[in-house]
Amino acid sequence: MKRPQAQVAVLQAADAQEDRRIDDVASEADLQPQAAARAAFELEADGLVAVSEETVAHYELTEEGDRYVRESLPEQDLYAAAMDAGAGDGPVQMGQVIGASGLEGGAVDIALSNYARKGYGEIDSGEITADPDVSPGQDPEMLALEAVADGRVDDAEEAALDQLERRGLVEVHEETIRSVVLTDDGVTALMEGVEVAETVDQLTPELLTSGEWDEVEFTEYNVEADAEDAPHGKEHILRQTANRVKDTLVGMGFQEMEGPHVDAQFWINDCLFMPQDHPARTHWDQFALEQPDEIGDLPEELVDRVRSAHKEGVGPDGEGYHSPWEEDVARGLDLRGHTTSLSMRYLSGEEVGELEPPERYFSVEKVYRNDTLDPTHLLEFFQIEGWVMAEDLSVRDLMGTFTEFYEQFGITDLEFKPHYNPYTEPSFELFGTHPETGEIVEVGNSGIFRDEVLEPLGVDCDVMAWGLSLERLLMLIYGFEDIRDVHGTLCDLELLRETEVMH
CATH class of the missing domain: 1.10.10.10 (Winged helix-like DNA-binding domain superfamily/Winged helix DNA-binding domain)
Known part of the structure; x- marks a missing residue:
């Protein structure tokens, strides 16, 4: 032969x-x-x-994982400080415990996001408790970190190793x-x-x-033989879904809005009839800029009308808030907490000139909020903003729009719950059922803009509007249980590479 x-x-x-x-x-x-x-x-x-x-x-340990092996995990430090503060006997102020733990910056968010997940205790309304029966020295993730450091990976639990990879503490090759x-x-x-x-x-x-x-x-060649795998880049599944949302809304007759990520509180909150002393306007919920710290230009007449709506109300029965309203506050620059700032710019005529009904606009853009990281919340995420300007709109029109939109993604079990917003009346939240867990997941907020919003903007017809979460839509489509698996520092790259795109 x-x-x-x-x-x-x-x-x-x-x-x-x-x-x-x-x-x-x-x-x-x-x-x-x-x-x-x-x-x-x-x-x-x-x-x-x-x-x-x-x-x-x-x-292989990452730099962060190596540091934790030599010291301790942030959630272990938080637990130790909570126990020292008496949280094992009852709730203690979270600020006191964080200060005593020595944690700073991003380590605080890491500790808080893992504390309750591991059963160390509970965090609720600014208070923290600790389970005295927990043994932080036997934390499976710390034991797995030590096993990786010592080359004893076979001794580590697979679930703990997977979690360490999601947290970016180990790299897997x-x-x-x-x-x-x-x-x-x-x-x-x-x-x-x-x-x-x-x-x-x-x-x-x-x-x-x-x-x-x-x-x-x-020489004979076997063309069916396996070739060497060459990893290559691909469009992120979140971007794929965002583009699909855009195509769907354009197909429904909407035009796309664009605008700044950093904007004045005037556009972000004041035009929305959000009182300047509202809790959601504090640094606990939004990110303010230090340099520059205020916008250079605002339309004077619109500022006067918005100020009047806040202080005196709109129409014969208007009350306003009877609370302080300062232009210096309105000029302050923040990372936008919602893309409704774009809606205010467009509806006021400042962005593309005066609009005549009927009009439909949308955006799919990133927003920023000072939230606690958990499976359904991130510090930055994508919001699907949209509004329709027309005569004689009703809640039925709004619900019908959502039904048509979500049906394009195979979601037909929407639920609606009445809700309060300072800027819409009536208002309601949207919920969908998670395909894997069966959990009811909030996917958006909506309503009909109040006169206190529309009249200062010069709009004399109805406007129905909404803000939907792109990430939560993604969870309902693909069955993801944790937004952090999809994007952010803890994202699961293998999950993103292997997930089949749905159309």
Whole structure:
């Protein structure tokens, strides 16, 4: 039997009694690993060897994970401080415990997001409790970190390792190990004798010009053999869904809005009839800029009308808030907490000129809120903003719009709950059922803009509006249970690579 040189070398280096790694076979046969693998697959196609594959995971600590191994996890520090403060006996002020823990910056958010998840205690309304029966020294994630550091990964729980990877404390590198073993036919072929065939594996310019290509024997190629995997970039699933939302809304007759991520509180809150002493306008809920700290230009007449709406109300029965309203506050610059700031710019005519009904506008843009990280909240996320300006709109029109929109994504079990907003009346929240957990998930807020919003803007017809969460729509479509798996510092890259796009 005649075979190409690489195949003969692999046959001679392989064993009939045990699997041998292709890397070892290549070394013994004096071949490159890729050439040995190709030869092995070609021999397997002829039944002379059998090739097996095994995926092995290698774990390595990140810089952050290494620091925690040497010190402790933030949630362990928070638990220790809570116990010292007496949280094992009853609720204690969270600010007091955080101050005593020594945690700062992002470590505070990390501790808070993992504290209740691990059963260390509860956090509610600014107070914290601690379970005295917890043994933080036996924290599975810390034990898994130590196992990775010591090279004892087999001793660690798989669930703990997965969580460490999501938290960015370990990096996982997967290696595919191929092994080869001689079959009975392969042993027989060796016993009968295998010779090296003089073959050519490349068609060169010299072979073509000399005409020798017509006389030589070319190496056979197995086009079905596995090729080396070449990872490549792809559009993020969240961006894919955002583009799908945009296409859907354009198909429903909407135009897209654009505008600044950093904007004046005037556009973000004041035009929405949000009182300047509203709790949601404090630094606990939004991010203010230090430099620059205020907008340079605001339309004077609109400022006067908005001020009047806040202080005196609108119409004969208007009351206003009877609370302080300062233009300096309205000029303050923040990262927008919602994209309704764009709606205010467009409805006022400042962005594209005066609009005449009927009009439909939308945006799918990022917003920023000082929330506590958990499976359904992030500090920055995408909001699907939209509004319709027309005569004689009702809640039925709004509900019908949502029904049509969500049906495009296979969601037909919407629920509506009455709600209060300072800027809409009537108002209601939207809920959908999570396909995996069965949990009712809030997906948005909506309503009909109040006269106190519309009259200062110069709009004399109805406007229905909404703010929906793109990430929560994604959860309902794909069954994700934790937004942090989709984007952010803890995102699951393998999940994003392997998730099949739905249309």
